[in-house]
Amino acid sequence: MNTHERLIRLMDHKKIGRQDLARLTEIPVDRWKNIRRGRVGASTEELDACTPLWPEYGYWLITGNTLPEAGQISSEIEETRKNLNAAG
Template sequence: MSSKLTEKIRQIREVETSGRAEFSQLIGIPKKTLENIELTGRAPKGEMLEAICQQWPKYTLWLMTGRTDEECGQVSPELERARRTLKKTGTDTD
């Protein structure tokens, strides 16, 4: 399970920040800790998951269960990336 969590964390990082340094700073962990988690697949501590969910609450459901609920504002990085692409191209209908 930890490798799935580390992959999800990486996906959030890639959509929301410019890299590990910025992501680490935003959630309050050392960059080296994030590198170790991403590169080894080590399970992140609960405090890290909580910090991610507090910084980006829209990913909480997806991070913990793999599900999304767009009506409730719970998305995945893939959905967020698609939404941003639509907004940039001016094809967003909202």
């Protein structure tokens, strides 16, 4: 999975739409729409804008790796934690 795909996965995981992202990041809604649709790749500008929104995903977003012991997780780790908490 590349950085662009991780960003899309994070957007899906957080259930955040392009209107909200535009408001939170000051990046135009059309840019988010084009990223979501795969017309353009995510640039460092979008990654830099999203990292402060979800700092716990910063390392994973950029590298594809996690460091749970340092609080750096992926959307998959968070989903697993939620499922385990719900189960028991």
